[in-house]
Amino acid sequence: xxxxxxxxxxxxxxxxxxxxxxxxxxxxxxxxxxxxxxxxxxxxxxxxxxxxxxxxxxxxxxxxxxxxxxxxxxxxxxxxxxxxxxxxxxxxxxxxxxxxxxxxxxxxxxxxxxxxxxxxxxxxxxxxxxxxxxxxxxxxxxxxxxxxxxxxxxxxxxxxxxxxxxxxxxxxxxxxxxxxxxxxxxxxxxxxxxxxxxxxxxxxxxxxxxxxxxxxxxxxxxxxxxxxxxxxxxxxxxxxxxxxxxxxxxxxxxxxxxxxxxxxxxxxxxxxxxxxxxxxxxxxxxxxxxxxxxxxxxxxxxxxxxxxxxxxxxxxxxxxxxxxxxxxxxxxxxxxxxxxxxx
Amino acid sequence: xxxxxxxxxxxxxxxxxxxxxxxxxxxxxxxxxxxxxxxxxxxxxxxxxxxxxxxxxxxxxxxxxxxxxxxxxxxxxxxxxxxxxxxxxxxxxxxxxxxxxxxxxxxxxxxxxxxxxxxxxxxxxxxxxxxxxxxxxxxxxxxxxxxxxxxxxxxxxxxxxxxxxxxxxxxxxxxxxxxxxxxxxxxxxxxxxxxxxxxxxxxxxxxxxxxxxxxxxxxxxxxxxxxxxxxxxxxxxxxxxxxxxxxxxxxxxxxxxxxxxxxxxxxxxxxxxxxxxxxxxxxxxxxxxxxxxxxxxxxxxxxxxxxxxxxx
Numbered sequence: 001x002x003x004x005x006x007x008x009x010x011x012x013x014x015x016x017x018x019x020x021x022x023x024x025x026x027x028x029x030x031x032x033x034x035x036x037x038x039x040x041x042x043x044x045x046x047x048x049x050x051x052x053x054x055x056x057x058x059x060x061x062x063x064x065x066x067x068x069x070x071x072x073x074x075x076x077x078x079x080x081x082x083x084x085x086x087x088x089x090x091x092x093x094x095x096x097x098x099x100x101x102x103x104x105x106x107x108x109x110x111x112x113x114x115x116x117x118x119x120x121x122x123x124x125x126x127x128x129x130x131x132x133x134x135x136x137x138x139x140x141x142x143x144x145x146x147x148x149x150x151x152x153x154x155x156x157x158x159x160x161x162x163x164x165x166x167x168x169x170x171x172x173x174x175x176x177x178x179x180x181x182x183x184x185x186x187x188x189x190x191x192x193x194x195x196x197x198x199x200x201x202x203x204x205x206x207x208x209x210x211x212x213x214x215x216x217x218x219x220x221x222x223x224x225x226x227x228x229x230x231x232x233x234x235x236x237x238x239x240x241x242x243x244x245x246x247x248x249x250x251x252x253x254x255x256x257x258x259x260x261x262x263x264x265x266x267x268x269x270x271x272x273x274x275x276x277x278x279x280x281x282x283x284x285x286x287x288x289x290x291x292x293x294x295x296x297x298x299x300x301x302x303x304x305x306x307x308x309x310x311x312x313x314x315x316x317x318x319x320x321x322x323x324x325x326x327x328x329x330x331x332x333x334x335x336x337x338x339x340x341x342x343x
Numbered sequence: 344x345x346x347x348x349x350x351x352x353x354x355x356x357x358x359x360x361x362x363x364x365x366x367x368x369x370x371x372x373x374x375x376x377x378x379x380x381x382x383x384x385x386x387x388x389x390x391x392x393x394x395x396x397x398x399x400x401x402x403x404x405x406x407x408x409x410x411x412x413x414x415x416x417x418x419x420x421x422x423x424x425x426x427x428x429x430x431x432x433x434x435x436x437x438x439x440x441x442x443x444x445x446x447x448x449x450x451x452x453x454x455x456x457x458x459x460x461x462x463x464x465x466x467x468x469x470x471x472x473x474x475x476x477x478x479x480x481x482x483x484x485x486x487x488x489x490x491x492x493x494x495x496x497x498x499x500x501x502x503x504x505x506x507x508x509x510x511x512x513x514x515x516x517x518x519x520x521x522x523x524x525x526x527x528x529x530x531x532x533x534x535x536x537x538x539x540x541x542x543x544x545x546x547x548x549x550x551x552x553x554x555x556x557x558x559x560x561x562x563x564x565x566x567x568x569x570x571x572x573x574x575x576x577x578x579x580x581x582x583x584x585x586x587x588x589x590x591x592x593x594x595x596x597x598x599x600x601x602x603x604x605x606x607x608x609x610x611x612x613x614x615x616x617x618x619x620x621x622x623x624x625x626x627x628x629x630x631x632x633x634x635x636x637x638x639x640x641x642x643x644x645x646x647x648x649x650x651x652x653x654x655x
Contacts, residue, residue, distance in 0.1 A: 040606040040607050045609065047650065052653055253629075257633065262631055265628075
């Protein structure tokens with residue numbers, strides 16, 4: 001992943017994309033005919049939002065070779081010397097309008113040009129605004145565009161927090177892509193209409209491999225860096241709970257904030273990074289770790305082991321630290337069977 | 344050399360040793376001010392009579408009398424010894440270093456201090472003699488004891504056993520006094536008002552370099568106490584070292600960020616020195632930053648800083 005700190009925007013154009021109604025002819029995108037005037041405030045606002053969201057929740061993506069979306073070709077042109085931003089961005093807005101249905105929120109599409117790590121960069125951002133917020137176009141030299149005042153209004157409201165982004169930049173081996181669908185408190189993948197139908201892309205990584213790497217790295221970290229037996233047990237339960245949850249993605253930083261003590265969070269992310277495990281949001285697929293999600297195993301140095309279902313930990317199975325390095329694992333229940341270990 | 348030759352030669356060379364001691368003292372004083380290590384510096388060239396006495400009764404040859412030029416540093420607290428050692432090593436070749444207190448037995452109390460034999464790494468003036476000189480580093484208590492014992496025991500050969508016992512008893516008390524100074528200073532530094540004042544002064548001194556020259560002092564006074572949890576420590580001196588390392592490491596990046604926010608009024612803190620504390624906290628531990636962010640300042644401002652200094 002690139003260093004988003006270096007992300008800088010130089011030019012920006014914003015178009016309005018309304019919601020589709022049954023009678024398509026009645027609505028159409030409001031297309032700007034000139035780049036939006038950009039004050040330092042507007043520029044900083046977009047840069048801040050992009051850096052914050054991408055650094056937390058971006059997925060690597062690749063262009064779909066069979067797509068009928070014009071976006072990959074338009075992006076390639078803009079990254080490789082096309083000077084005019086207006087017409088390509090209008091075509092992008094039109095494409096977004098075409099692939100949206102009545103269930104998609106109305107909003108604005110912002111296309112920003114700039115640099116990332118010193119290389120040409122293009123960001124395609126869908127800002128979803130609340131119903132009833134009107135766009136006020138203004139004219140500059142006879143050309144229609146969005147006013148700075150309006151963009152400032154958007155910046156000052158919480159209504160624009162939800163947005164989807166495709167970020168493209170010139171890499172060593174062609175165009176690099178990350179995509180992000182950012183909603184506070186919600187973890188989900190990138191909406192299909194935005195990723196595939198609009199951007200003409202698909203996710204680049206294998207979710208099952210990412211999930212297994214993440215889980216192995218977390219278990220390794222728990223056993224190496226977490227001293228307290230109670231914390232180790234609680235974190236293991238949290239990991240399995242996260243893997244078994246209905247959420248389709250895992251955000252490591254959110255996992256840390258939710259389940260780990262503050263003093264452990266930083267070393268947790270560092271351990272993920274050291275193990276080449278995902279440190280940013282990734283799609284979850286537990287196919288390769290399914291068997292590990294049903295039981296938690298505790299091994300102690302005397303050779304004894306306790307195996308328990310995760311939902312019994314803290315209830316009928318309790319882990320107690322004695323402070324002198326010894327740990328007691330208490331198991332309550334009716335003994336049903338005793339047998340030698342089978343291979 | 345006989346005694347008269349020594350006297351004659353030293354009389355001729357003494358002004359050079361005076362200049363050498365003064366130059367070494369000036370160098371140390373300036374280095375201490377830059378590093379904000381509080382200490383006093385004294386210097387002198389050895390008196391002719393004293394030098395003659397040393398060469399007459401001892402076996403010391405003229406060239407081996409290192410303290411012909413002598414400098415003394417008097418510290419507020421023994422905790423500054425390490426900082427002084429760093430300063431000394433930066434400007435001088437250390438020929439010899441001796442911890443006098445370290446040489447005492449566990450049940451013995453007496454002369455304490457660090458003695459160095461030094462040479463300038465680069466002489467500040469061409470005409471200075473390129474000679475070795477002595478630097479003594481004392482705390483105030485050690486300096487007091489050294490002066491007293493010099494007067495009583497060293498110069499008055501007829502001092503009695505009871506007086507010597509009193510002198511060593513005093514050394515033990517003064518060692519306790521040094522430890523008390525450390526404790527009192529640490530306690531004072533930890534009081535919220537003192538801590539806020541120290542942090543404010545530090546933030547302001549760096550902000551005028553990497554940030555903007557004009558800001559609201561009233562706002563800083565009001566906000567710094569609120570933002571103190573972002574330090575992650577109550578020990579100002581330890582934290583200061585880490586904060587200054589952060590500023591040094593990211594100086595160019597900080598300059599670039601502040602240049603971009605010069606005309607941006609959305610984020611009120613970015614035009615204030617306290618933003619440096621926020622950026623430091625973001626950089627050091629994003630999780631701790633979120634955990635310690637003051638609720639009163641709101642999520643919008645917090646998120647702005649996340650965008651200014653994103654997760655690595």
